[in-house]
Amino acid sequence: MKLSKLVGERYKEVPNGAQLKSHILLLRAGYIKQVSTGIFSMLPPAQRVSAKIQNIIREEMNRVGGQEVLFPVVMPRELWEMSGRYQTIQEELLRFKDRTGHDMLLGMTHEEAAVHMVMNTVKSHDELPCMIYQIQTKYRDEARPRGGLIRVKEFLMKDAYSFHTSQEDLDVYYKKVYDAYNRIYKRIGLKNFISVKSDSGIMGGKVADEFMLVTDSGEDRLVLCDKCGYKANMEVASGVKTPNLEGEMKDLEEVFTGNAKTIEELCHYLNIKEEETVKAVCYVTSEEKLVIAFLRGDYEINEKKLAKLCKSEIKVADTDKFGLVAGNIGCVNLTVPEDALIFYDISLENLNNFVTGANKEDYHLKNVCASRDLKDVVFDDIALVKEGDCCPVCGEKLRLTRGIEIGNIFQLGTKYTKSMGMKVSMPDGSSMEPIMGCYGIGIGRALASIIEEKGDDKGIVWPMTVAPWQVHFCPLRLDDENISAVADELYKKMQEAGIEVLYDDRIVSAGVKLTDSELMGMPIRVVISPKTMANGTAEVTMRETGETNFISLQNLLSELKAIIEDEVGEIEKNL
């Protein structure tokens, strides 16, 4: 490809509103163009990377027996009513009416379509396990698109669906896909990724793992144990609370605390530590039932876990409406409506002599002891893990970090096959609803994640396996006929040798060429100039390391091919 003809422009300036490294570099290097909020066009270099990522994914899906199919983007309401998701998914699901007035929607995931495809076609246990996958456009009516290709409304996704006759069979297959995912991320050149236990969210099901690129720019909070390998998304993580205050029980005492309403104010007023207090957070369920959760003052509530316990979505309550004394709500002598749901975090278990609200304006209770004052109480794990908490498996201090979700795999159970009525016949003549797994990777987000991990202050750094071109060829002084003749010849020969080459055929300064090449991120840069020509060499620089060698023009093609092979080999070893 000649750069002069490549569609796309390169920019020096950081584009307005772009903050994430990948977003900035994709715009600056001419890879993407925004069409609407969260909606982008992919320019030729991005499309080339995307195609390479897709092919790697395809190879790995085929390796675990996947069969590629294609489901439609637009689906009828009826299909999603079968699973119940037409009702349960909120505004993220884009609904519209077609010209005949029929209710349609844009697919944000394709569980229903997958079951629709196999039901009545896959009928017998001996056709299972089977896995179908597609690479198809998805649309999610995302409330807050951000970060370029990281969180978008429209995106290309590989989604896969497997069907099994037993949980054991799903477990075995799930592990295979888990391994395939690890291979995929390694093959596209990522290094710093992990898998964490996660919440299955709108998919349903119980077991779920997320693959995370560990990076400070990530939206997801992760909880890791460096000793035993415990890894979880904050949404589902557990930690052992420290310190554990079990001092000798003192007598209950009501104290005047005046305007001290927040934990901070209370601690200041009474000169105590946050961990000596217990706070209340109040929500309502979607049926407007009151929910109160009590947790130690130094913890924050894990809303996902709380919602799960409530079996409902929850939102922050208007405490006045329920006659509660905001700022003085406490876990002793609390009066609430009969249908209210009260939860106690495990941080209260064994906690002695803490301060909590007295359920009375301007007063708190001192020396509350869980074992004495909270009778018949069940303690739940409903607080977010915080710095200092210990690993629930091995007891080591946990480490908190952030990540970008680059893929997820779920065990769905029979949620979809049951609701949609898919059955297969079993050897004993009975029939069963197959157990499903589902497995997703967003192509655009994977592409952006590579930039997040490897990009530097000069620009993008592509791994050899997914680079739009392997070589960026920058002949300097193309106004010199000698140079331009040699350059054209070399370009031709590289192409003939099967090297993917982007040829900067413009007559512009060395500065512009080299800066553009660093910005665009091809793994190998080849420069020829009057100086190198005088020595019969080309200057070959690796984008990632900056390592430069002068290679004789005679050996250039074979050396380049060797470098490309080595780089791919380096990435693909130890899969």
Added chain:
Amino acid sequence: MKLSKLVGERYKEVPNGAQLKSHILLLRAGYIKQVSTGIFSMLPPAQRVSAKIQNIIREEMNRVGGQEVLFPVVMPRELWEMSGRYQTIQEELLRFKDRTGHDMLLGMTHEEAAVHMVMNTVKSHDELPCMIYQIQTKYRDEARPRGGLIRVKEFLMKDAYSFHTSQEDLDVYYKKVYDAYNRIYKRIGLKNFISVKSDSGIMGGKVADEFMLVTDSGEDRLVLCDKCGYKANMEVASGVKTPNLEGEMKDLEEVFTGNAKTIEELCHYLNIKEEETVKAVCYVTSEEKLVIAFLRGDYEINEKKLAKLCKSEIKVADTDKFGLVAGNIGCVNLTVPEDALIFYDISLENLNNFVTGANKEDYHLKNVCASRDLKDVVFDDIALVKEGDCCPVCGEKLRLTRGIEIGNIFQLGTKYTKSMGMKVSMPDGSSMEPIMGCYGIGIGRALASIIEEKGDDKGIVWPMTVAPWQVHFCPLRLDDENISAVADELYKKMQEAGIEVLYDDRIVSAGVKLTDSELMGMPIRVVISPKTMANGTAEVTMRETGETNFISLQNLLSELKAIIEDEVGEIEKNL
């Protein structure tokens, strides 16, 4: 691929509601499944054919310098308002509001997105010509989906857009793409296709060619001259009218015709031929202006041409509303509103002594002569060509046939660059709006068209270049351990040799296996059975010709590879 694990079932019965050959066979052979009216899922074999067609298209687009990109499916109203198409396209364009209330739409074509991508990035004449293309899902809110993949709402399409600094440059490039299209259709195995001049419809622009698979099952009517090669879609075709009635002029005469209102009734009443009459057809424009077109009684109106002359969409008029005497409207002494548009077809030119309405209840006028009675009249070409008309180029009798549109190419002019304000700088310092071409191929329709052309009463017949698998391997009597061991070994060896093979590993009757293999349409069928094994051979049958040979098992792999190479060579020769 083992057939026992392949997702999809095969059926003997013709599915309800399916009439077109490709629709029936795609359903019966387990290639597609309907999700909603005009919306289908592609099962694994269809997805494999689709991928091969896409790759051939990609190769040919790249060969003419195309750069692959990806535009979004969902676009904002603003983008389509720039071109004016948000207003001008009717219900086919699916519009919806996103969760923020923003007006969005589903792309049915991507001219606006293409201009959006290159505007402000391609700035100078020396970056042109350039062509970008994508393979992306399209949605058209089709009123009457039909024929399986032939006319659908959602489909995968390759659409390409080129930009030029002069009409000459576009002409040269347009011819290149024209040639690329011919190569594509040949390479996917089509034979009976032609290109015809066509109407550019909602795209705008003047020059347009459609590629048509010639088949009686086609929706489009085609006008062909076998002598000089004139080829046009009926919508734009012209024909020389015969007979040309120029008899000696007689005197005008008003005759009572009573209830004879239609041309048929009139001819019967007066005992004359249709070509001796002139009829009126009445429409209104979108601004409710009356439109009357006069044409010889044996012709039908070409609504597309008439609408173009009116520069408006047209619909059939309520004649009463305009005070016209339905059934007696004539081209002499006609009273109409001042802003009415009156057109005369060229079939009236030189026509003498014809009968037309007298614009008076129960009466017609006889012996009307165009040269005498229609003063200062312009004759337009507004009638559909009919059987018996002659070629406008060479005068030979025209042939009417039908076709399926399998692709189209348009010269768009500056409609989009002008309306959207895209300019490039020219060598003399001036700037210009680039001239565009656009080029589309529907992937699913191409796939179905191959079946329309080659399918027979037993099933699908795939050309080697796009077949989901090259070989359908049917070992009979797999309950015999000898056979099954040899079969497994042969399957493994075929795969190792790079042969794409579908292995019918089921223990079912020979009848079921052979019928399924014919239905599914792989180009080569390989059968082994106790009988062939006794001779150390396999039975190799070509699906298209039925030709069968017994090939020794030792030579089987090399013979299969030779057959595959020959078949591909046969298709790809003379491109």
